[in-house]
Amino acid sequence: MRPKITVVGAGNVGGTVAQRLAERNCYDVVLVDVVEGMPQGKALDLMQAGAVYGHDALVTGANNYEETGGSAVAVITSGIARKPGMSRDELLSTNARIVKGVVEHIVARSPQAYLVMVTNPLDAMVHVALKVSRFPRHRVLGMAGILDSARFRRFISLELGVSPAEIHAIVLGGHGDTMVPLLRHxxxxxxxxxxxLPKDRLEALVKRTQDGGAEIVNLLKTGSAYYAPSASAVEMVEAIVKDHKRILPCSVKCEGEYGLRDIVGVPVQLGKGGAERIVEFDLSADERAALNTSARAVRELCDAVDRLMA
Structure with missing residues (x-):
């Protein structure tokens, strides 16, 4: 029996997550969205593509959560997209309410599922999912650091003219302007x-990575990134379901690691136990200070969420 993966939100990110999962040909996928007909149409399209691409994954589209029961993993992408000039903080109120409702439905039908959060502001939505689901921290993770690290690696590869496969990088901290690329590692x-690379070029690449999402938003005008975010979410799903033991930067609740008790992006070993352990890197004084600043910014968002949900 194939593991069932639920993807909530059938927009660009969710639809592409469903496509990537279907093309792995080892999962059944349920695509959920409130827009009538959209998840059903995309699901049918994906299954027809399978006849060409060579997969026979069952993809089900739904406007409710009945088909999601027994999911191994739920990838939550639902929420309003960031528009040009909109900060992540401005997404907070609307998306917190959307995520709260989604998590309640998923938990009721798949109490053993792992939750992979993609909705922005990412770290704050992990906080919402943890609070609403009451799941242990190892089962609620945010997709952020994988995406940020991928952007950083790609910018470096373009600068040097080498394959990104030759580049290893870790980005810690919140998903946004306060992320912390670990240059020493x-x-x-x-x-x-x-x-x-000289210091000035490295600083420019770090800055471009921090602004990576906004750069795409400004270019697209009417949307935000979805190819790289969907690829990053699927990497997390695969690491968990297939027990890959990958060490990947994810948003997770720290419980003393790095001296923090906050939700923040840190290196996590992902396997069949979800976030099986947090890997602690040796940080310089400057890196630790930057990580603390990032964690403090996330904490402020989480406090704001708590006020909204009180």
Whole structure:
């Protein structure tokens, strides 16, 4: 029996997550959205594509949650998209209410599921999901650091003219302007990035990574990124369901790791136990200060969510 993966939100991100999962040909996918006909149409389209692509995944579209029962993982992408000039903080009120309702439905039907949050503001939505689901921290994770690290790796690869496969990078902190790329732990073919690029170019690439989402929003005009976010979410699903033991940066509730008790992006070992452990890197004083600043910014968002949901 194939694991069932539920994807909530059939927009660009959710639809592409469903496509990537179907094309793995080892999951059954349920695509849920409130817009009548949209998840059903996309599900039918994806199954017809399977006849060409070579997969026979069952993809079900639904406007309610009855088909989601028994899901191994739920990927939650639902919410309003960020518009040009809109900060992540401005998304908070509307998306917190949407995520609260979604999580209640998922938990009622799939009490053993793992939750992978994609909705922005990402770290605050992990907080909402934890609070509403009452799941332990290892079963509620946010997709952020994988995306941020991928952007950083790609920008470095374009700068150097090498494959991103040769680049290893970790980005910590909240998903937004306060993210913390660990330059000391960034390597190209095993050599430190500082041996490849001067300080000013590295700073420019870090800045572009921090603004990576906004850059795409400003170019698209009417939407936000979805190819890279969907790929990042699927990497998390695969690591959990297939017990890959990948060490990936994810948003998770720290319980003393890095001296924090906040939800923030840190390296996590992902396997069949979800967030099986948090991996602690040796941080410089500056890196630790930047991570604390990022965690403080996330904490302020979470406090605001609590006020809204009181």
């Amino acid at each position: 960034t390597t190209v073919a095993g050599r430190s990035i500082t041996e490849w």
